[in-house]
Amino acid sequence: MRAELEIFRALADPTRLRIVALLRAMELSVGELAQVLGQSQPRVSRHVKILVDAGLAVRRKEGSWVFLGLGDPGRVQPLLKAIDGWSDADQDHWMRADLARLEAVRADRQAAAEAYFAAHAEQWDAIRSLHVAESDVEEAMHRALEPEEIGRLVDIGTGTGRILELFSGRADRATGIDRSPEMLRLARAKLSEANLEDTEIRQGDMYSLELPSADSDTVVLHQVLHYAQQPAAAIAEASRLLDADGRLLIVDFAAHEREDLRSQAAHARLGFSDQQIARWFEAAEIEGGLFEQLEGGELTVKLWLGRRKASRRLKVVAA
Incomplete structure (x- = not known):
C-alpha cells in the first residue's frame, strides 16, 4: 500500500505529470526539462526527486551530465496506460506546448551535431x-x-x-x-x-x-x-x-x-x-x-x- 501511495502522490501534481510525459519522448537533463517547462532548475529538481523516490523516474550519470528517464517498466507502464485512457491530448494545451518546446531542444542538439559534421567532414x-x-x-x-x-x-x-x-x-x-x-x-x-x-x-x-x-x-x-x-x-x-x-x-x-x-x-x-x-x-x-x-x-x-x-x-x- 505504501508504494501505491507514493506513486499517486508523486503524480498528484500537474508539473510532475508533464515531466512524465516528456520523459516518455526522450531522456532529458534537468536543465532541458527546466527549459521546456519554463521553470527554474531548483524547482524542477524538487519535482524530479519526488518522481525518482516513487520509482517513476531514474537518473543516469554520464560524465558531468545527468540524464533522466522513466523508471522500471513494470511500475511505470500500467500508469502510462491509465493516463492515456484518462487524458484527452487534443484538449491539453500544456502537453502540446511542452512537446513543441521539446522539439526546440531536439533541434538545438541536432544543430550542434550538424555544425560539427559540416566543419569536420573532410x-x-x-x-x-x-x-x-x-x-x-x-x-x-x-x-x-x-x-x-x-x-x-x-x-x-x-x-x-x-x-x-x-x-x-x-x-x-x-x-x-x-x-x-x-x-x-x-x-x-x-x-x-x-x-x-x-x-x-x-x-x-x-x-x-x-x-x-x-x-x-x-x-x-x-x-x-x-x-x-x-x-x-x-x-x-x-x-x-x-x-x-x-x-x-x-x-x-x-x-x-x-x-x-x-x-x-x-x-x-x-x-x-x-x-x-x-x-x-x-x-x-x-x-x-x-x-x-x-x-x-x-x-x-x-x-x-x-x-x-x-x-x-x-x-x-x-x-
Whole structure:
C-alpha cells in the first residue's frame, strides 16, 4: 500500500505529470526539462526527486551530465496506460506546448551535431583514427560478418562511405544513409573514385528511414550510436529494416568518462555498456550481444552483433 501511495502522490501534481510525459519522448537533463517547462532548475529538481523516490523516474550519470528517464517498466507502464485512457491530448494545451518546446531542444542538439559534421567532414576519417586504429576495427567487422553472406546491406550513418567501400563488393545491394549533406557529398566522391557508382547513397534520419521493412539482410551502425539522442529508437528502426534472420552490427565505444568528447566532438553519449545494448536489443526483438572488444587506444571499441528474432513485437523503451 505504501508504494501505491507514493506513486499517486508523486503524480498528484500537474508539473510532475508533464515531466512524465516528456520523459516518455526522450531522456532529458534537468536543465532541458527546466527549459521546456519554463521553470527554474531548483524547482524542477524538487519535482524530479519526488518522481525518482516513487520509482517513476531514474537518473543516469554520464560524465558531468545527468540524464533522466522513466523508471522500471513494470511500475511505470500500467500508469502510462491509465493516463492515456484518462487524458484527452487534443484538449491539453500544456502537453502540446511542452512537446513543441521539446522539439526546440531536439533541434538545438541536432544543430550542434550538424555544425560539427559540416566543419569536420573532410577530416572525419582522421578523427576516427585517433582512437582504436580503424584498420583493427575493420578487421574485426570482417570477422563478425564474414561467416555468412552480406546480402542486402544498409549502412546507417554512412559518413564518408567507408563501410560501403569495405562490404559492397560482397553485398547483393548496398545502401548508405546519412543526415549530413557534406558527408554524403564526400561519400559519393569516394565511392565514384573506387568505381562503386552502383552503391546507393541517400539522405535520411536514423530514427525514420525511408526504406521498406524486412527488406535488408545486414544493417550496420558504425561509430554512429554515440551521436544519437535516442539510441533505443535508432536500434528499433534498424531492426525494422531486417528480414527474417537478418543481422545488426553495432560498432561503438565502451562506456567512458571523456567529457571533452561531448563538448568538443558533439558526442551525445559517452559510450555504452553491454547491459544498455542488451536491453535495447531485447526491446527491438534482436538476439545477440558483445562479439568482440578492442583495446589499445584512448577509448575501447566494442562490436555488438545481433540477429532478428523470427517473430517480433517491437517495444518502446526510453533512450
